[in-house]
Amino acid sequence: MSMDVELSAWRTDWLGPQQADTTMLHLDLRRLVDRKRRRMALALFGHLSFGMALLAFTGWFASTRPTLEWILWAAVIWLGTFFAAGFAIWNNAGTWKALQQSNSAFLALSRERCLRELRATRLGRWFLAVQLAIVAAWLSWDFAIHRLPIRPYFFGGAVTILVAAAYLEWFALRERRSLRDLERLDQFQDQPEP
Amino acid sequence: MADHWAAGDSALPIAGLEAISSVDRNAQYEQILAAYGSALVRVTASYESLPQAREDLLQEILLAIWKALPSFRGDCSEKTFALRVAHNRCLTHVWKRGKSPQSRADIPEVPDARKDPEALAIDARRRETLLAAIRALPVNYRQVITLALEDLTPAEIATVLGVTENNVAVRLNRARKALRRILEDRQ
Numbered sequence: 001m002s003m004d005v006e007l008s009a010w011r012t013d014w015l016g017p018q019q020a021d022t023t024m025l026h027l028d029l030r031r032l033v034d035r036k037r038r039r040m041a042l043a044l045f046g047h048l049s050f051g052m053a054l055l056a057f058t059g060w061f062a063s064t065r066p067t068l069e070w071i072l073w074a075a076v077i078w079l080g081t082f083f084a085a086g087f088a089i090w091n092n093a094g095t096w097k098a099l100q101q102s103n104s105a106f107l108a109l110s111r112e113r114c115l116r117e118l119r120a121t122r123l124g125r126w127f128l129a130v131q132l133a134i135v136a137a138w139l140s141w142d143f144a145i146h147r148l149p150i151r152p153y154f155f156g157g158a159v160t161i162l163v164a165a166a167y168l169e170w171f172a173l174r175e176r177r178s179l180r181d182l183e184r185l186d187q188f189q190d191q192p193e194p
Numbered sequence: 195m196a197d198h199w200a201a202g203d204s205a206l207p208i209a210g211l212e213a214i215s216s217v218d219r220n221a222q223y224e225q226i227l228a229a230y231g232s233a234l235v236r237v238t239a240s241y242e243s244l245p246q247a248r249e250d251l252l253q254e255i256l257l258a259i260w261k262a263l264p265s266f267r268g269d270c271s272e273k274t275f276a277l278r279v280a281h282n283r284c285l286t287h288v289w290k291r292g293k294s295p296q297s298r299a300d301i302p303e304v305p306d307a308r309k310d311p312e313a314l315a316i317d318a319r320r321r322e323t324l325l326a327a328i329r330a331l332p333v334n335y336r337q338v339i340t341l342a343l344e345d346l347t348p349a350e351i352a353t354v355l356g357v358t359e360n361n362v363a364v365r366l367n368r369a370r371k372a373l374r375r376i377l378e379d380r381q
Contacts, residue, residue, distance in 0.1 A: 006370070013320050014321070014344075015343070098265065099279045099283060102278065102353065103282060104356035
């Protein structure tokens, strides 16, 4: 069988009868899109609200107790929040995965996005370490002058840090696995003839 | 059916080239769905054999097309655009779920029309065999063969995949060999 006859025969089988099974197309897509869009807007609103509330609360708290300690505390939180937000914007710039791009461009962007996420987790570890150092020094002073009861604060701090560290490691693990899967998928693109 | 491969024709088809940015998004979506819905169903079936998973994947493809529509500037045909989005979404499906090619053992045997009087049933079975064989191909072969079966020109396939036309020709040649070998094994 010649190559073109063969391809034509496959095409006939592939295309099948005109009444191909398109029942799956009768989906209430707009409702689905609206639901997803609402969910994305809510998530964005939630993140922004949390950031604003954190900034507003620390600002208000420091303004009602205008001592050096609380002003410093608010400044650290404001700086940390703006730094994290700035990093997130910079780190994600140019990695929006446009599905209408070609396959190879899409795969390259997906890989870039994984690498950026891994960079974010590396920064997250440093950020957590810096926060830990600041909080440890701060609380040590409070414990030393017996302003705070050591047990609940120590326990609460340890749990918070462990949860944050566990989340970071889980996220890094997921991204590394994702990158490995992506590279395995990409290997097929230029494999030699079997 | 125009055989672009035999003629070496790399020109884009005229139909569907008109810029559609001024048309209402929902109308565009309906238009694409009506014209290429069947092609999208077939592409989905070449990546996923389980009906429920296939339906989920199709939903994600349709959603992706709807979301990508505002950025469609008519620089390629609607068909190329729809298939490009579909294949990218399918790639993510393969990537995220670690889907490996279907086992060759799961591919039904190619039926022989002389043994079975029910021609329609045989056609359906042959289609299913072809589909299963395509699912057993590596992803890059699967992409190029399904696009060729959808009657895209080499230039259009190159646009979808983001490779050169020469690369398309090489990849398609290898994909055909691999597919032929799988189908012959089942006869």
